[in-house]
Amino acid sequence: MPLHMTKIAFGAKSWNDLAGWYKNRGEIALTTRNRPTRHAEMVGGSLYWILNHSLVARSEILSFTETADGRWNINLKPELIRVHQKSKRAHQGWRYLKDDDAPRDLAEGEEVGDVLPGKMAAKLERLGLI
Numbered sequence: 001m002p003l004h005m006t007k008i009a010f011g012a013k014s015w016n017d018l019a020g021w022y023k024n025r026g027e028i029a030l031t032t033r034n035r036p037t038r039h040a041e042m043v044g045g046s047l048y049w050i051l052n053h054s055l056v057a058r059s060e061i062l063s064f065t066e067t068a069d070g071r072w073n074i075n076l077k078p079e080l081i082r083v084h085q086k087s088k089r090a091h092q093g094w095r096y097l098k099d100d101d102a103p104r105d106l107a108e109g110e111e112v113g114d115v116l117p118g119k120m121a122a123k124l125e126r127l128g129l130i
Contacts, residue, residue: 002045003038004097005061005074008090009049018051019080028059028076035072038096039064047076048083048097055086055103082106087125 007030012018022028036042046058060077067073074094086103 001099002043003041004045004048004058004099004102005036005042005094006048006050006055006088006091006097007094008092009051009056012049012051015051015056018049018057022059022078022080025078028078029065029073030076031067031071031073032094033071035064035066036094036096045099046081046102047074047094048088048102049080050088050090053087053090055083055088057082058102058105 009018009021012021030047042061043063045061047061048055048058050056057080059080062075062077065073065075083103083105
């Protein structure tokens with residue numbers, strides 16, 4: 001089972017902002033100071049985006065490459081896949097996410113509407129409504 005990671009969509013105020021990052025892009029590379037210790041387990045996994053305190057989408061992790069200045073690029077497939085919204089507390093940087101804890105992808109034709117605020121989504125999730 002692949003290992004995934006989560007990252008806040010810093011700067012994105014809405015789903016359209018996040019989706020806009022992917023429009024007409026041939027490649028997506030996020031730069032980080034340190035390569036994840038478990039990077040080999042993450043290739044083939046996904047980076048899950050956190051927007052408004054909820055996991056909302058993912059992109060497949062293709063590879064990790066070192067930059068000229070010693071930082072690391074997390075190379076992503078330039079495809080944003082919506083997932084069932086799942087509440088997730090904000091954090092700095094990235095965090096590991098086990099496959100069992102990852103939300104499932106939306107089925108073809110399935111709609112979720114707008115992204116709910118994280119606190120509201122967490123309460124609804126606890127009540128079993130989402």
